[in-house]
Amino acid sequence: MRMVSFLSTLALSVGLLAASPSGARNAPALPQVAVAPQYDTTHVYVDPADVDRFVQSFTATFGGQSTKQVVAQVTPTPSQTSSQLLQTSSGTVSLFGFRTPVPYPFGAERTGYLVKDLDAAIRAARAAGADVLVAPFPDPIGRDAIIQWPGGVNMQLYWHTTAPNYKAFDTVPENRVYVSPDRADAFVHAFLAFSHGKVVSDDKQAPGVEIGRANDHFRRIRIESDFGKMSVQVTDGLLPWPYGRELTGYEVKDLAATLAKATASGAKVLVEPYEAGGRRIAMVSFPGGYVAEIHAKSGG
Secondary structure, eight states: OHHHHHHHHHHHHHHHHHOOTTOSOOOTTSOOOBOOGGGEEEEEEOOGGGHHHHHHHHHHHHOOEEOOOEEEOOSSSSOOEEEEEEEETTEEEEEEEESSOOOTTTTSOOEEEEBSOHHHHHHHHHHHTOEEEEEEEEETTEEEEEEEETTTEEEEEEEESSOOOOOOOSSOOEEEEEEOTTTHHHHHHHHHHHHTOEEEEEEEEEEGGGGTOTTOEEEEEEEEETTEEEEEEEOOSOOOTTTTTOOEEEEOSOHHHHHHHHHHTTOEEEEEEEEETTEEEEEEEOTTSOEEEEEEETTO
């Protein structure tokens, strides 16, 4: 039995080593636990006084609707928050307005990823190199856990008792991750092994205007998997506001029209539209302080 266990561990280690940042090979020993991009949400925390204003502005900007607001305990230790899901064709938000202090480490997780089997996902995440910051715990409609990837990227994994059924996005949003050069390859290696994803581009000379430094260049890695899209910004951390604060990039067909809807509904344009990397891009702050990158393909 010890020899079998040793060989199994060795095979898993070899599989993980085969997963390269190029995305050419992933660890075959890890199960595919992702469901689909429309089940992955951005976690947004705002003051209770800003909840309704945020809902109105976000849905006015992107369309869609909110589920009914409930007040519940969604953490494993005592707390209370309003909770609702904002579903649009460009991305989904899990919105929280905590009426009590937010227990650690909640509030630092950027996304919630639906998985087919939470226990299998936790094992896979650990095997790929993630830390489990919050062990699996029950919530009112399922189970959750919080993990951390190399580079300090926190995510929530969740599973529902009753499987949800959501319409696919018209445009899949990007999870926007900022990591240091010291941990970038480790992060990409680990996330590819876990997600069974692939690198669709690794631009070591991406235009610095995308991180607020027009005279510089930086490394930008784009990943796609069944969890959706991800843009990894590899930087030295010398970032002007608001870069690094945005959690998600939303693709729209008409950027000017979207920004007009945003400002008319109470949002503020923090960075005026500019062209870079085949996109027209802007940065917006919604009521409550949530910062989003919004982009359209050049010409949109």
